[in-house]
Amino acid sequence: MKNTRLCPKCGSKDLLLVPGKAGAYGSGNNIMIGHSIFSAVLVNRYVCCTCGFTEEWVDLEDIPKLKEKYDQ
Template identity: 55%
Template sequence: MKNTSICPKCNSNSILRIPGKAGSYGSGNIIMTGFTVLSAIKITRYLCCDCGYSEEWIDDKEDIKILIDTFK
């Protein structure tokens, strides 16, 4: 969905991009890589508005490198 803007389940092109957000006390759509919210990696959601299918993506390549270093 991220790359094609088409839902892989129902072929709809009504895709909503919901950006990741880090809130207080570690809330939001994130992966924590440290002890503070400043170390949070934001996860972007892509949602099909017709069937409800969703995917989550890490959009920033640098964030992927941080995740590899943290969890490998």
């Protein structure tokens, strides 16, 4: 959805981007990698307005932070 601008389930072009957000106590759509919201990696959601399918994406520049924290 992010790259093709098409829903992979129904083929619709009617998509929404819901930006990732980090709020108090880890709320929002994010992955915490530290103890404060400033260390959160945001997860963006793409939503198909036709069938309701969703995808979640992390920005490529945040992948090294995730690998450092979770790649064991």
